[in-house]
Amino acid sequence: MVSVSIIILNWNGKHFLKDCFDSITKQVFKDFEIILVDNGSSDSSIEFVRENYPSVKLIENKKNFGFAEANNIGARHAKGKYLVFLNNDTVVDKYWLNNLIGAMKTDKKLGCCGSKLLYHSKKNVINSIGSFLTVFGLSGSLGDGLLSSDFQEEIYLLAPSGGSMCIRRELFLRLNGFDPDFFAYSEDLDLGWRVWNSGYEIKLIPTSEVYHKYKVNRNAKKNYWITRNTMWAIMKNAAWDRIWLLPLSILTYLVIGFIFILTFKLNSGVSIWGGIVDALVNPRESLVKNNLARKRIIGLMQSIRIITRKMKKYI
Numbered sequence: 001m002v003s004v005s006i007i008i009l010n011w012n013g014k015h016f017l018k019d020c021f022d023s024i025t026k027q028v029f030k031d032f033e034i035i036l037v038d039n040g041s042s043d044s045s046i047e048f049v050r051e052n053y054p055s056v057k058l059i060e061n062k063k064n065f066g067f068a069e070a071n072n073i074g075a076r077h078a079k080g081k082y083l084v085f086l087n088n089d090t091v092v093d094k095y096w097l098n099n100l101i102g103a104m105k106t107d108k109k110l111g112c113c114g115s116k117l118l119y120h121s122k123k124n125v126i127n128s129i130g131s132f133l134t135v136f137g138l139s140g141s142l143g144d145g146l147l148s149s150d151f152q153e154e155i156y157l158l159a160p161s162g163g164s165m166c167i168r169r170e171l172f173l174r175l176n177g178f179d180p181d182f183f184a185y186s187e188d189l190d191l192g193w194r195v196w197n198s199g200y201e202i203k204l205i206p207t208s209e210v211y212h213k214y215k216v217n218r219n220a221k222k223n224y225w226i227t228r229n230t231m232w233a234i235m236k237n238a239a240w241d242r243i244w245l246l247p248l249s250i251l252t253y254l255v256i257g258f259i260f261i262l263t264f265k266l267n268s269g270v271s272i273w274g275g276i277v278d279a280l281v282n283p284r285e286s287l288v289k290n291n292l293a294r295k296r297i298i299g300l301m302q303s304i305r306i307i308t309r310k311m312k313k314y315i
Helices: 014-025 045-052 066-076 096-106 169-174 187-197 220-237 242-262 266-281 300-314
Strands: 004-010 032-039 057-061 082-087 090-092 110-119 126-128 131-133 139-141 164-168 201-212
Touching: 004 014, 004 066, 004 096, 014 032, 014 045, 014 090, 032 045, 032 066, 045 057, 057 066, 066 169, 082 090, 082 096, 082 169, 082 201, 096 110, 096 164, 096 201, 110 187, 131 187, 131 220, 139 220, 164 169, 164 187, 187 201, 187 220, 220 242, 220 266, 242 266, 242 300
Parallel strands: 004 032, 004 082, 032 057, 110 201
Antiparallel strands: 082 164, 090 201, 110 126, 110 164, 131 139
């Protein structure tokens, strides 16, 4: 019986796998299994792994189930006490796993923790230290574009980044894992929120470093998923505070969609509005009596700074 199951999702990512797997094999912490969940790749990823990494447990999905459900499938095949979800387009530091698991073993209140994701091309710049939600109901990657040196201490997070996170397997299964309806994006926000509401805590472990070969995805479908799924997360996990948080989220995304259209990014604007409509036409019910994660929602002034920075970056 291994103590850790590392679950990696792949869809036509053969060109990423060697660097990712080789960095994992160099870990100081050795008691783990690797599970690769393939979402119907057509680039010979499966053959490459079978030939070069025979110890990796392969799960071959016949179609693309998206990020959420494919990782749930991997978790159902896992044997470890701890589940670690890792993007395939990453290279990990040799202490990456040791420091994640050390934090989980030391702090019994910790249900989940996340790594510091740095840009592979700029190793001193943060890609993400977790997922945030502002008081305006806008979600995104916390710390994006800031320096690694800005985050050297453990801090509480609303949610980890799904690109590299660790969670107790028993807790993950009890919470029914990622919500498969989300398909992709903001599923880590939803899961992290549920971890808090179940009575556990979440922290960033800054000494667990991952280098992410991130490329900006300007696909309009991404905007749709993020918008819809953020609103779904609010509907599911907020308590009385959804009375103000959900309307502000709707208004914020309406304005962002309008700005995209004014700047001639029509597909992005329309996709954001489509996400709003889908969330409202297909709402999610909240069974939460008390939003225990409420203190982790980013306040007014920091929310304004984040929104300003993101608007400058993407518009």
